[in-house]
Amino acid sequence: MNAHAIRKIVIVGGGTAGWMAAAALTTLRAKNAVEICLVESDEIGTVGVGEATIPPLIAFNNMLGINEDEFVAATNGTFKLGIEFVNWGAVGERYFHPFGPHGQDFRGVHFHQLYSRAARQRAMPDIQNWSMSAVAAELGRFARPGPDARLPLSQLGYAFHFDAGLYALFLRRLAETDGVRRVEGKIVASALDPESGHVRSITLADGREIEGDLFIDCSGFRGLLIEEKLGTGYEDWSKWLPCDRAVAAPCSLPDEPDPFTRSTALAAGWQWRIPLQHRMGNGMVYASNHLARVDAESMLVESLEGDILAEPRHLTFTAGRRRRAWNGNVVSLGLSSGFVEPLESTSIHLIQSGIVKLLALFPDRRFDPAERDEYNRQMQTVFEDVRDFVILHYKATRRDDSEFWNYCRNMDVPDSLATKFELWRTKGRLFREGFELFGTASWVAVLFGQGVLPLETEPAVDAIDEDMANDALEKMRLSYRQMAEHMPGHAEFIARSCTASSG
Ligand code: FAD
Numbered sequence: 001m002n003a004h005a006i007r008k009i010v011i012v013g014g015g016t017a018g019w020m021a022a023a024a025l026t027t028l029r030a031k032n033a034v035e036i037c038l039v040e041s042d043e044i045g046t047v048g049v050g051e052a053t054i055p056p057l058i059a060f061n062n063m064l065g066i067n068e069d070e071f072v073a074a075t076n077g078t079f080k081l082g083i084e085f086v087n088w089g090a091v092g093e094r095y096f097h098p099f100g101p102h103g104q105d106f107r108g109v110h111f112h113q114l115y116s117r118a119a120r121q122r123a124m125p126d127i128q129n130w131s132m133s134a135v136a137a138e139l140g141r142f143a144r145p146g147p148d149a150r151l152p153l154s155q156l157g158y159a160f161h162f163d164a165g166l167y168a169l170f171l172r173r174l175a176e177t178d179g180v181r182r183v184e185g186k187i188v189a190s191a192l193d194p195e196s197g198h199v200r201s202i203t204l205a206d207g208r209e210i211e212g213d214l215f216i217d218c219s220g221f222r223g224l225l226i227e228e229k230l231g232t233g234y235e236d237w238s239k240w241l242p243c244d245r246a247v248a249a250p251c252s253l254p255d256e257p258d259p260f261t262r263s264t265a266l267a268a269g270w271q272w273r274i275p276l277q278h279r280m281g282n283g284m285v286y287a288s289n290h291l292a293r294v295d296a297e298s299m300l301v302e303s304l305e306g307d308i309l310a311e312p313r314h315l316t317f318t319a320g321r322r323r324r325a326w327n328g329n330v331v332s333l334g335l336s337s338g339f340v341e342p343l344e345s346t347s348i349h350l351i352q353s354g355i356v357k358l359l360a361l362f363p364d365r366r367f368d369p370a371e372r373d374e375y376n377r378q379m380q381t382v383f384e385d386v387r388d389f390v391i392l393h394y395k396a397t398r399r400d401d402s403e404f405w406n407y408c409r410n411m412d413v414p415d416s417l418a419t420k421f422e423l424w425r426t427k428g429r430l431f432r433e434g435f436e437l438f439g440t441a442s443w444v445a446v447l448f449g450q451g452v453l454p455l456e457t458e459p460a461v462d463a464i465d466e467d468m469a470n471d472a473l474e475k476m477r478l479s480y481r482q483m484a485e486h487m488p489g490h491a492e493f494i495a496r497s498c499t500a501s502s503g
Contacts, residue, residue: 004364006034010212011180012187012202012225014040016050016164017334017351018218019171023064024355025216026178028362036179037210039202041186046168047220047335048313049248051274051281052080052261052345053159055099056437060352064174072498074170075162076277078257079142079490081133082157083344087265088450090398095126095449096260097344098133099157100145101441103476106464112444113461114469116428116454125477127448131441132156135480137260141487142494152476152483159345161261161274161281183210187219190229198329198367199225213365215330223336226322230330233323234338240391240413241319242404243269243341247296248283248313252306256491263343267291267402271303272342277500279309285341290404317341319387325379326372331358338383343393346386349437353382378435385436388417389443395421396450428454 009025011018018038028034061071071077082098089095103111111130118124128134132155136142146153176182185204193200201211202225217225226232238244257275264271269286284300297312321338325331333354340346357378361371395413399405413421423429424447430440447453488496 001033002364004366006213006362006364008035008037008212009214009216010202010210011036011038011216011218013218013220013334013336014038014168014172014182015046015218015220015334016168016348017336018216019168019175020060020348020351021216021218021333021355022175022180023171023178024060024359026175026180027063027359029179035181036175037181037183037212038175039183039185039187039204039210042184043186046164047315048164049246049281049283049315050164050342050348051276052083052161052272052342054345054349054437055157055159056349056352057159060355063356066174069498071170072160072162072494073501075160075166076279076500077160077162077498078275078277078494079259080159080161080261081137081142081259082131082445083261083263084137085263085265085393085446085449087399088263088270088393088397090451091401093451095445096128096131096134096137097442097445097449098128098131098137099159100131100133100155102127102444103130103473106469106472109458109460109464110430110440112440112448113428113457114464114473117457117461117466118470118473119453120457127444129477130473130480131445132480132483133158135484136487137258139484139487140256140258140490141484142259142490143487152480153487158259161257161276163276163278183208187224190225192229196328199229213329214363217330217332217336218334220335221317221339223322223332225330226325226327226332226336230327232327232332234318235320235323237319237321237340237387240411241341241387241394242287242289242407243285244316244318245288245293245296246283246285246315246317246341247293247300248281248315249300249304249311250279250281250309251304252309253278253280254305256489257494259490261345265397265399266299268404269296270343271300273305277494280304280306285343287404290402321380321383321387324372324376325354326358326375329363329367331375333358337379340383340386340390343390344386344438346390346437350382350386353435353437354379382435382437384414384416385434385438388414388420389438389446391417392443392446393450396447396452398451424452424454426454427456427458429458
């Protein structure tokens, strides 16, 4: 046992970030070596949104030993095969960003290069026809991926939609069972150790004081410790991601839930549609200098496909990231560490990523700066990669029907994204670096989907016989469709194994 081991972790906040951290950090509690306490305030509440996820959450569930059917049932969840984007490239267009790859590479040449050559010579169906997840989504089907790598079903990728409140409750049950102590109360003050400058304790409104060695700040946008106490600073990305407001309102389900999220671009932002088992989550993300709050609310309410189930909820944010996610003995997770709008459902993943990296670089009471710096470096990369991929959707538009879209189409982008664009535009090349979350298939889906086609293919494509490649492409396309036609309907799949356990 390390004589300097962390003895007590205090998690500040019980939203999605707080309870994900609590449930995961219990892995450190072997022989009850670490005490974990989570403080949350019912009076303040949580942000109450965040209901669409991406496939790595499956690994997080596995790490926590969560049974997937129980998890889906407990959170009124549904399955998500990707995101349908409407009106992004131009008004009237739609495309699908699926989970999982497109087609199969051929003798080391990427599938999208072969598709690109074929599409230059003749009218081709959209590239999404070569994605198992996209074809299943189009037909409203779902099944878990099969183990046989020769079958198209093995390429299916999926994630979940769930009720954010129920997800936090589900994790809370897990965490409390594993010994996490929950404290209800409003934090009104915190104290620093005068020597180290580290946070020593927090004080609740009723006067209780809670000390800790390591503090996890999951207090939401305000960043109670990381910003309000330590003044860490925030890097503002709003010149690239100008949306700064959201309004959300659930409605009744008009029909059986689709196995995908829909994102519809509007004149000054976009609208999400997330089907759960018991309701539809809806919301609009918009730029307040282009659209008034009252207009955003009425546009959202008028567009709902079912009966509105709660008062519209308004949220304000600034795209960006905390300059150091880990400062002193405070690690920020969730909204307190930064925010990229939910266009690609990445925030919950960023929490997961932060937790996994924290476990890998877990400190002791000496707080080695090398561990902290490495964590901050890795988290910066993860955040910036997500930022670039989301900016891509705004930059790669041909829309010119509003000032908002004119701004986005013409704005300068970060150098990292500009370089990617250039490599794509010339010969359709894409490279995944370091910890990058979104791989080739994701970039290909958005670039083709929004009409950004490469000028040429890479030279290696010329070595592959054209007739043979086109024949293989057609066979592949048919195999995805045939496979999807044999899959159960999404609602049928849920009814069989994971019907909601709460109303
Ligand atoms: P919060 O939910 O705000 O929780 C903060 C916690 O801190 C609460 O428990 C609160 O009570 C506590 N707290 C704060 N101050 C005090 C105090 N003084 N004393 C005691 N307790 C305190 N993410 C996705 O992955 N997918 C999505 O589809 C998605 N959609 C989103 C849509 C919008 C419009 C927004 C704004 C975000 C979305 N997100 C999404 C992000 C997602 O909602 C958050 O990442 C996630 O909910 C985590 O929030 P949090 O736990 O960091 O903060």
